[in-house]
Amino acid sequence: MEGSGQPASAEQACDLPLVACSPEAGDAALEIEQQVMSLFEQYRDPLLRYSLSFGVPLPDAEEIVQEVFLALFRHLRLGRSREHLPGWIFRVAHNLTLKRRHANRRLPIATMEQAEIAALRPDPKPNPEDACSEAQRQRRLRAVVQAMPALDRCCLRMRAAGLRYREIAVALEISLGSVSISIARSLGKLLRADRG
Amino acid sequence: MREDEQHVSDEDLLLAADGERGQCGARVQSHLESCAQCRSRAAQMESLLRELAQAEEGLVELPSIAAPRAMLRTRLADLSAGRGSLLSRVRAPLDFLATAAGLTALAALGLVAGVLAFRHSPPADAEAPFPSAGYGLLPDRALTPGVARRASLTEICSLPREEVVKEVSPTIRRRVFAEYGIPLGQSDKYEVDYLISPGLGGDDDIRNLWPEPYNAAVWNAHRKDALEERLHELVCLHQVDLSVAQEAISGDWIAAYEKYVRAAPAPAIDPDVKNSLLPLLPGSEAAKRHSILCGTSSAPAGAPSWS
Numbered sequence: 324m325e326g327s328g329q330p331a332s333a334e335q336a337c338d339l340p341l342v343a344c345s346p347e348a349g350d351a352a353l354e355i356e357q358q359v360m361s362l363f364e365q366y367r368d369p370l371l372r373y374s375l376s377f378g379v380p381l382p383d384a385e386e387i388v389q390e391v392f393l394a395l396f397r398h399l400r401l402g403r404s405r406e407h408l409p410g411w412i413f414r415v416a417h418n419l420t421l422k423r424r425h426a427n428r429r430l431p432i433a434t435m436e437q438a439e440i441a442a443l444r445p446d447p448k449p450n451p452e453d454a455c456s457e458a459q460r461q462r463r464l465r466a467v468v469q470a471m472p473a474l475d476r477c478c479l480r481m482r483a484a485g486l487r488y489r490e491i492a493v494a495l496e497i498s499l500g501s502v503s504i505s506i507a508r509s510l511g512k513l514l515r516a517d518r519g
Numbered sequence: 520m521r522e523d524e525q526h527v528s529d530e531d532l533l534l535a536a537d538g539e540r541g542q543c544g545a546r547v548q549s550h551l552e553s554c555a556q557c558r559s560r561a562a563q564m565e566s567l568l569r570e571l572a573q574a575e576e577g578l579v580e581l582p583s584i585a586a587p588r589a590m591l592r593t594r595l596a597d598l599s600a601g602r603g604s605l606l607s608r609v610r611a612p613l614d615f616l617a618t619a620a621g622l623t624a625l626a627a628l629g630l631v632a633g634v635l636a637f638r639h640s641p642p643a644d645a646e647a648p649f650p651s652a653g654y655g656l657l658p659d660r661a662l663t664p665g666v667a668r669r670a671s672l673t674e675i676c677s678l679p680r681e682e683v684v685k686e687v688s689p690t691i692r693r694r695v696f697a698e699y700g701i702p703l704g705q706s707d708k709y710e711v712d713y714l715i716s717p718g719l720g721g722d723d724d725i726r727n728l729w730p731e732p733y734n735a736a737v738w739n740a741h742r743k744d745a746l747e748e749r750l751h752e753l754v755c756l757h758q759v760d761l762s763v764a765q766e767a768i769s770g771d772w773i774a775a776y777e778k779y780v781r782a783a784p785a786p787a788i789d790p791d792v793k794n795s796l797l798p799l800l801p802g803s804e805a806a807k808r809h810s811i812l813c814g815t816s817s818a819p820a821g822a823p824s825w826s
Contacts, residue, residue, distance in 0.1 A: 352599040356592075363591055367584055375579060385587055392591055396598060483571040488537050499539070500530070507529035510564045517567075 355399045363392050366412055369484035373413065374420045376480055383427070387419045409486055410493030417477065417494060463516040471509060478505040526554065532561040586657055589773045590738065657771065658714055658729035662698055665714040665769030666727040675720055676755035687711045687728060695728045708733055710740040715769050718751035720761060738773050746776045753779065 367388055374384035394415050399405070468476070474495070481491045488502045495502070527535075527547050535547040551558055687695075692711045696703060709730035715721030731740045750768060753759040759779070767775040 356595045356599060359595060360588070360592065363588065364584070367587065368581055371581055372579060381582070385582070389587065389591055389594065393594060393598065396595055479571065482568060485572065488534060488539065499534070503530035503534050506533055506568075507564075510533075510567055511529060513567055514563055 352400065355396060358399065359392050359396045362395065362408065362412065363388075366409065370412065370416045373480055373484055374416055376476075377420045377424050379420055379424050379427070383423050384420070387416060387423060390419055391415045407490050407493040410490030413481055413484070413486060413490070413494035414496065460517065464513055467512045467516040471512070475505045475509045478502055479509045482506060525550075527551070527557050529560065529564065532557065533564060536561060536565055583657075583771065585771045585774045586738065589777050592777075657773065658731075659699070662726070663714050663729040664726055665765070666722040666724040667715050667720040667765050668722040670720040672754070672761055675718065675751075675761065678718060687713075687723075691723070691725065691728060694725055695730055698725065699730050701730055706730075712740060712743060713747075714772075715765050716747035716751070718747055719754065719764050719768060721765075738776075742776060742780075743772055746772060746780050749780045750775070 370388045370391060371384050374387050375381065379387065391412055395408070395412060398411070404411075471479075474497075477495060478491055481494060482488070486494065488506070489499055491502045492499045527543075527550050531543055531547050532551075535544055535551075551561065692706065693703065695711045696706050696709075701709065709732055711728055712731040713721040714727050714729055721727050731743060733740050746768065750759065750764045754761050754764050767778070
């Protein structure tokens with residue numbers, strides 16, 4: 324584990340762990356806050372899209388993203404690992420999203436499907452022939468995506484969000500090999516469908 | 520796809536392209552240099568991944584990051600300062616939702632209310648997504664773009680206080696709720712507010728009116744009122760141009776609050792003086808007193824704005 328330089332024992336010196344109890348702690352909190360905001364700028368949109376892809380309503384997804392970064396702040400304040408933070412962020416988002424979706428008892432599976440279809444959206448102004456061809460292609464790919472196991476969809480979506488395979492492995496708590504197998508499997512299916 | 524065992528597997532191609540240097544990393548690179556078939560396969564996979572990634576960005580039109588950013592900044596500041604300590608005790612984020620019946624979750628939900636304002640008062644058709652991109656924190660731009668009347672600075676700054684923060688008539692209120700799809704039974708939870716306030720030249724036009732939640736934890740109607748009054752002060756002190764103030768409050772009032780209220784909190788001044796500032800005319804005695812008390816120089820007419 325790569326620490327932030329803040330030993331856990333320093334944390335224990337305060338009654339409320341997240342309250343700055345010295346000027347140094349205050350500076351550290353400020354620095355961490357800036358880091359969190361910086362990561363928020365970078366990952367808010369991909370996280371929001373990822374959460375939405377599970378069919379979670381937009382307000383819920385937005386709140387999940389907020390919770391992710393509040394959790395990240397606590398995580399860093401406790402001096403915990405900074406390794407693969409993007410993967411960590413997505414893992415928290417993934418778990419919170421699943422819980423929220425379960426809590427909502429609404430499982431609009433179609434949303435993921437719609438998202439995948441939209442993700443394969445062609446150029447907005449194709450000519451009619453291209454549009455027809457592209458529509459057929461989309462239908463093929465749609466069928467493939469619909470049939471994909473949830474894990475494969477998650478891996479694919481995280482990759483599309485810009486995560487490295489190692490980070491996806493952290494996020495989904497699976498091995499690097501499993502990620503590459505999943506992505507390769509998904510791409511294989513999509514490419515075969517693409518060829519018709 | 521792998522008829523010849525000497526070819527590299529798809530998995531290894533993907534990992535190598537991602538910079539993973541496993542045991543076979545060197546072998547993959549070496550093989551790719553000499554195998555057009557594997558290079559083509561790798562290129563196809565990467566191309567499809569790129570296509571997915573690029574299309575992803577155009578997938579959904581996401582709401583502006585401004586309000587969530589401001590919300591997160593506030594919540595982090597609260598955590599840093601130890602405010603909302605009940606929430607700060609929620610160490611594991613995954614426990615947060617699981618303990619919804621507990622005080623911790625209630626405290627957290629209080630904060631959540633800011634973002635979920637309209638979920639607390641959903642429209643009649645609860646299944647339909649609310650049209651606002653900002654969940655009530657910001658108005659729906661299509662319905663409420665903001666409309667200003669033709670008004671001079673002198674006119675605006677000579678408005679009596681009741682005109683600066685004037686109420687909306689019940690008839691117009693009903694029209695606004697209908698437009699936003701809010702049942703009348705929920706109407707007491709909202710203030711029908713001027714996007715551009717009358718004190719900044721905002722018009723009575725329905726395109727300048729929107730239902731603003733009272734119960735949002737942070738970005739609620741009370742905060743917007745504070746912003747309106749602050750901007751009115753600044754405009755009448757010639758510290759902010761009227762057009763800049765109108766644009767700021769109609770564009771993203773939360774960002775405007777961050778800029779004009781939160782970033783530069785009003786100094787503590789005599790309440791009598793403060794009250795006198797609302798109908799403040801440039802160059803008035805009240806303005807001069809304010810300048811002295813606040814340590815600011817009295818800006819001449821036409822002076823550049825803050826921004």
